[in-house]
Amino acid sequence: MKNINTQVNIAGLKLKNPVITASGSFGFGREYSEYMDLNKLGGISVKGLTLKPRQGNRPPRIAETPAGILNSVGLQNPGVEAFIKNEIPFLRQFDTAIIANIAGNTVEDYCQMAEILSDADIDAIELNLSCPNTKEGCMIFGISPNGVASITNQVKKYCKKPLIVKLTPNVTNIMAIAEAAEAGGADAVSLINTILGMAIDINTRRPILANNFGGLSGPAVKPVALRMVYEAATRVKIPVIGMGGISTADDAIEFMLAGASAVMVGTANFAYPAVCVEIADGIATYIQKHNYDNIYDIIGKLELNT
Amino acid sequence: MKNINTQVNIAGLKLKNPVITASGSFGFGREYSEYMDLNKLGGISVKGLTLKPRQGNRPPRIAETPAGILNSVGLQNPGVEAFIKNEIPFLRQFDTAIIANIAGNTVEDYCQMAEILSDADIDAIELNLSCPNTKEGCMIFGISPNGVASITNQVKKYCKKPLIVKLTPNVTNIMAIAEAAEAGGADAVSLINTILGMAIDINTRRPILANNFGGLSGPAVKPVALRMVYEAATRVKIPVIGMGGISTADDAIEFMLAGASAVMVGTANFAYPAVCVEIADGIATYIQKHNYDNIYDIIGKLELNT
Amino acid sequence: MPKVLREKIKRIENIAPGIFLMNIESGYIAENAKPGQFVNIKCCEGLNALLRRPISICRVDRSEGTFDIVFQVKGTGTEFLCRKQAGETVDLIGPLGNSFDIDDKYENIAVVGGGIGIFPLLFLLNEKKATKKTAFLGFRNKELIVLRKEFEQASDKLNISTDDGSEGYNGLITDLLEKDIVQAGYDMIYTCGPTPMIKKVCNIADSSSIKCQVSLEQRMGCGIGACLVCACKTKYGDDWEYSHVCKDGPVFSSSEVIFE
Amino acid sequence: MPKVLREKIKRIENIAPGIFLMNIESGYIAENAKPGQFVNIKCCEGLNALLRRPISICRVDRSEGTFDIVFQVKGTGTEFLCRKQAGETVDLIGPLGNSFDIDDKYENIAVVGGGIGIFPLLFLLNEKKATKKTAFLGFRNKELIVLRKEFEQASDKLNISTDDGSEGYNGLITDLLEKDIVQAGYDMIYTCGPTPMIKKVCNIADSSSIKCQVSLEQRMGCGIGACLVCACKTKYGDDWEYSHVCKDGPVFSSSEVIFE
Numbered sequence A, B: 001m002k003n004i005n006t007q008v009n010i011a012g013l014k015l016k017n018p019v020i021t022a023s024g025s026f027g028f029g030r031e032y033s034e035y036m037d038l039n040k041l042g043g044i045s046v047k048g049l050t051l052k053p054r055q056g057n058r059p060p061r062i063a064e065t066p067a068g069i070l071n072s073v074g075l076q077n078p079g080v081e082a083f084i085k086n087e088i089p090f091l092r093q094f095d096t097a098i099i100a101n102i103a104g105n106t107v108e109d110y111c112q113m114a115e116i117l118s119d120a121d122i123d124a125i126e127l128n129l130s131c132p133n134t135k136e137g138c139m140i141f142g143i144s145p146n147g148v149a150s151i152t153n154q155v156k157k158y159c160k161k162p163l164i165v166k167l168t169p170n171v172t173n174i175m176a177i178a179e180a181a182e183a184g185g186a187d188a189v190s191l192i193n194t195i196l197g198m199a200i201d202i203n204t205r206r207p208i209l210a211n212n213f214g215g216l217s218g219p220a221v222k223p224v225a226l227r228m229v230y231e232a233a234t235r236v237k238i239p240v241i242g243m244g245g246i247s248t249a250d251d252a253i254e255f256m257l258a259g260a261s262a263v264m265v266g267t268a269n270f271a272y273p274a275v276c277v278e279i280a281d282g283i284a285t286y287i288q289k290h291n292y293d294n295i296y297d298i299i300g301k302l303e304l305n306t
Numbered sequence C, D: 001m002p003k004v005l006r007e008k009i010k011r012i013e014n015i016a017p018g019i020f021l022m023n024i025e026s027g028y029i030a031e032n033a034k035p036g037q038f039v040n041i042k043c044c045e046g047l048n049a050l051l052r053r054p055i056s057i058c059r060v061d062r063s064e065g066t067f068d069i070v071f072q073v074k075g076t077g078t079e080f081l082c083r084k085q086a087g088e089t090v091d092l093i094g095p096l097g098n099s100f101d102i103d104d105k106y107e108n109i110a111v112v113g114g115g116i117g118i119f120p121l122l123f124l125l126n127e128k129k130a131t132k133k134t135a136f137l138g139f140r141n142k143e144l145i146v147l148r149k150e151f152e153q154a155s156d157k158l159n160i161s162t163d164d165g166s167e168g169y170n171g172l173i174t175d176l177l178e179k180d181i182v183q184a185g186y187d188m189i190y191t192c193g194p195t196p197m198i199k200k201v202c203n204i205a206d207s208s209s210i211k212c213q214v215s216l217e218q219r220m221g222c223g224i225g226a227c228l229v230c231a232c233k234t235k236y237g238d239d240w241e242y243s244h245v246c247k248d249g250p251v252f253s254s255s256e257v258i259f260e
């Protein structure tokens, strides 16, 4: 087997391979380090951070739906300071990119976190404008082009790391939203976050989630995510990181053909803790099988039917 | 077993039970009549009609995705006149409601069809503002509140039958869209139509569908559909018809608890041709098991967690 | 009339790499199926392989009330199907679709099949009362040759080709047909297989003015003519229309199909 | 350390209506599991039951390198699991979670279990070296009583109640505990079962100032502490926080849990 180079460069963020664990599915990597070699990951997007510690929503926080899950964690996390103190040193033991995913209620929250994290030992910041599980903020910023452009623009002023803006799929026109992120100064966009959904227990006649609504992820959303990644990639020049239901290398390759320079994997980790390594290996195998030179022979190489 | 009354009345449209076959999944009922007794259906929403016959999109028109399918039929149909001449007489042999689903490229198309069909022997008209598989018209009207309100208002002038407006889920705010339909004079709304998606063949590096994009339906979309039906039902006074991934009586009951007065079933017919009868029976069984008096003891009876 | 059936698997056999023969007990299918028809199978419960998968009927045994399907493992559906075991049931709808025209007036026929397209042709050969029956079968390689004995028995002459020459003629099966066509005097050709092969067969038949029937494949939804996804272009007067493989087909006359 | 394992099913048995005992060959689990821990099972391939299902370890046999789980069929996951057969493999992660504190200093213990909550308590009784072990088990009815012999052997006294009085005490198992509590002199109570039962046990223990450990259930995602979905409220100084059943639990001291 010739040595397959699957390294990608996303706006200055160098990844040894295009597979990143999606925020919220992987904690801060500690637990999964028992099941896999974290050195084999392109990167880790950590659990969404807020300025202050948060406890999140009441349980149940998860419901299984056909080929998917709804979650309503509501950003339980130790806060940005504890992250820097307790988690970065652990993560830095491994040769993998650290992406800090941040969420806030106000523009100021986001700016302050970006400023703090710019001085921390991380590789990129992912702006979560799309969490559907909190009452204020977050997704509200993400559903209008103006909201996205203006918050990106503000945060950019404080951000000294590559800035990835994570988009919500709960919009009419993802192209306009992606363009807004680019216009606001994003170095890359990542999508999709979860799609707002609901599940009902017909015996209790109540929603299964204590929070009533939750965000849908997993294989079920893949076709929608893929379409949105394609649409976004045709509209912006900055790199696109694709996600939504990726469970296999084939899935990941679909996203990369559609224009994603890298992919994130969330829900699939739950069933198969080492799946990200398998996906990274599978991408290399595909490249080799098709005799491509490197990963850039896949990215955006979809041809439309005419 | 006490005699369970599952009759519902939707804006003057009387259904013997709340189960309607969804437009496009059931043709004009002919084929399925070999597998089931059409008299047992609440209603049949026929294949989307256009003013003139249409051939639809190139094949492949379907791709299977995790727990769902993408379709890009593109409204192949014989046109409204042929429907009246050839299909209504067949359908009228059965004691079930006939709902004419219509789609057009222009407001005039819709108005003209509504006018023609108002004099035909059908029970209701369903305005398809949400087909994602045609180049012009249709979904374009459905994605803005103004578009929905104004086309509903125009069509209403020509429509002498109960007017159901079918909404697209490809929007940021389904509540505003449902309100717009109500404001425009809709007698009921039905939702969801399919969610725009894509699937890629990684060996040919092309989209599987000849049309590149298609509409996602089936179990995968259920949590999103349920959330949207709930949201719409909380905002409008007119009845809501719920659909999206319904495959079992339990699924149907979830939608009714969330506020749907009736449900439509599409994709599930493909695997199990008699599934609609099973769903109707299952709803009756649930009502009996829980000792409810009738179907109205379920509709909208969801209690949110606080 | 097609029916939804839950039938018992009598035997399942891996007859070549990735190819399985399943013998299913079904008096109904054995009784009613005609060559060219297919069954639509729910390959597994629940959400994996949501849609049914169309598989041609390959052979029927009316006396014992069974029929055979032969299928290649391609993706999720066939993968689940091949793991079923004798004694288990299989949920299928059938017999579906139209059938080959095997009128007695055709007295010298040829069948031309490629890959998984050969299976309905065996059923046809077995049912067809013709004076003379010639079979042309193309395979990728020697290993993938299946049902050779059955085709030998069902035909008067069996021609085999492989893409790599590991058995029989080295090249396309249509080459053999082409060489043979002038002197053979066929009055009907039936074909099923990959689209390029089918097209070629239609051309050959056409240039010799021989009638030809083709069995087409298309991705399906309902399998019974209701959802209109399985479109194929056919002539409609001077114009064209989209017919549907599951109901108007899978068998079409070569003169009606428009290849794109 | 928990591992992803593919283990062989040695035996599966339907021990009561809707309840199955599965004996699984796994030297690793048998060796490493502690009472209170669970395994997280992929009940079927592919999209049906996407998430793993947590099931307690009920018994281990270190000499033969096997362990038992006992589960009730509730929905999709357990439905698929119960159809697996001896000889097939099961994909599981384990042993997961913390465990009951079975320190030798507790010399007179009681276990109180209801329904499917009884299974980890059998493992506990078998591992616990106590002078005196009393078991209280509540069931819905006679038919659903399982593992009676095993509990009899593992404990010094077995009390049984059924909701309908079809066997044993007619009523709540906590009634029996309550009657017994003053004179019995337990120094530790372990409990697992429906939330109302657990709460009651905690109250009883509390009012008699007896230590109590509870095993909680919550819907899970990852099962290993990474996704934070399996939250349960616990005390945190004067305040509270959300701990996680899969990693901080499933066993908690009754003094740390906050029931809502």
Ligand SMILES: Cc1cc2nc3c(=O)[nH]c(=O)nc-3n(C[C@H](O)[C@H](O)[C@H](O)COP(=O)(O)OP(=O)(O)OC[C@H]3O[C@@H](n4cnc5c(N)ncnc54)[C@H](O)[C@@H]3O)c2cc1C
Pocket (backbone or CB within 6 Å): B063, B064, C038, C049, C051, C052, C053, C054, C055, C056, C057, C069, C070, C071, C072, C073, C074, C075, C076, C077, C078, C079, C116, C119, C120, C216, C217, C218, C219, C220, C250
């Ligand atoms: C009328 C007809 C008769 C057929 N007879 C046979 C037969 O006798 N033996 C045999 O091995 N195969 C036959 N096929 C092809 C067979 O249906 C496909 O190989 C099978 O559906 C693949 O399913 P899968 O889940 O394994 O593959 P996947 O690729 O996972 O299937 C995904 C989707 O694509 C559809 N699909 C994939 N390939 C085809 C195809 N070639 N034709 C139609 N749909 C496809 C599937 O039905 C499914 O909906 C026939 C097809 C048709 C239309």
Ligand SMILES: Cc1cc2nc3c(=O)[nH]c(=O)nc-3n(C[C@H](O)[C@H](O)[C@H](O)COP(=O)(O)OP(=O)(O)OC[C@H]3O[C@@H](n4cnc5c(N)ncnc54)[C@H](O)[C@@H]3O)c2cc1C
Pocket (backbone or CB within 6 Å): A063, A064, D038, D049, D051, D052, D053, D054, D055, D056, D057, D069, D070, D071, D072, D073, D074, D075, D076, D077, D078, D079, D116, D119, D120, D216, D217, D218, D219, D220, D250
């Ligand atoms: C630590 C722990 C130990 C357990 N031990 C046992 C045991 O030994 N024997 C036994 O029969 N059951 C046990 N359970 C409960 C068991 O996990 C559920 O009954 C099972 O997950 C139901 O899955 P299903 O697919 O059949 O039901 P479904 O209702 O279809 O499951 C849907 C989803 O809800 C979750 N879920 C449903 N019920 C529960 C529940 N009670 N607790 C947690 N998640 C749930 C499922 O995991 C799944 O994600 C345990 C639960 C936990 C948390």
Ligand SMILES: Cc1cc2nc3c(=O)[nH]c(=O)nc-3n(C[C@H](O)[C@H](O)[C@H](O)COP(=O)(O)O)c2cc1C
Pocket (backbone or CB within 6 Å): A022, A023, A024, A025, A047, A048, A049, A071, A073, A075, A101, A128, A131, A166, A192, A193, A194, A216, A217, A218, A219, A221, A243, A244, A245, A246, A264, A265, A266, A267, A268, D221, D227, D229
């Ligand atoms: C349990 C859970 C928690 C999540 N938490 C976050 C989060 O904190 N921040 C964020 O940006 N996305 C969060 N997400 C969304 C994922 O990062 C990802 O966008 C989404 O799940 C789609 O990918 P998947 O289908 O591979 O899971 C979460 C998803 C899940 C399932």
Ligand SMILES: Cc1cc2nc3c(=O)[nH]c(=O)nc-3n(C[C@H](O)[C@H](O)[C@H](O)COP(=O)(O)O)c2cc1C
Pocket (backbone or CB within 6 Å): B022, B023, B024, B025, B047, B048, B049, B071, B073, B075, B101, B128, B131, B166, B192, B193, B194, B216, B217, B218, B219, B221, B243, B244, B245, B246, B264, B265, B266, B267, B268, C221, C227, C229
């Ligand atoms: C093959 C196919 C064709 C469809 N055609 C139409 C149509 O003509 N008009 C329409 O309003 N909806 C059409 N739909 C959408 C369905 O009516 C329904 O809104 C959607 O499929 C969601 O329901 P389901 O998940 O039960 O299939 C079509 C759906 C499918 C799968």
Ligand code: FES
Pocket (backbone or CB within 6 Å): C219, C220, C221, C222, C223, C224, C225, C226, C227, C228, C229, C230, C244, C245, C246, C247
């Ligand atoms: S598959 Fe539905 S019409 Fe052919």
Ligand code: FES
Pocket (backbone or CB within 6 Å): D219, D220, D221, D222, D223, D224, D225, D226, D227, D228, D229, D230, D244, D245, D246, D247
């Ligand atoms: S299930 Fe993921 S943290 Fe407990």
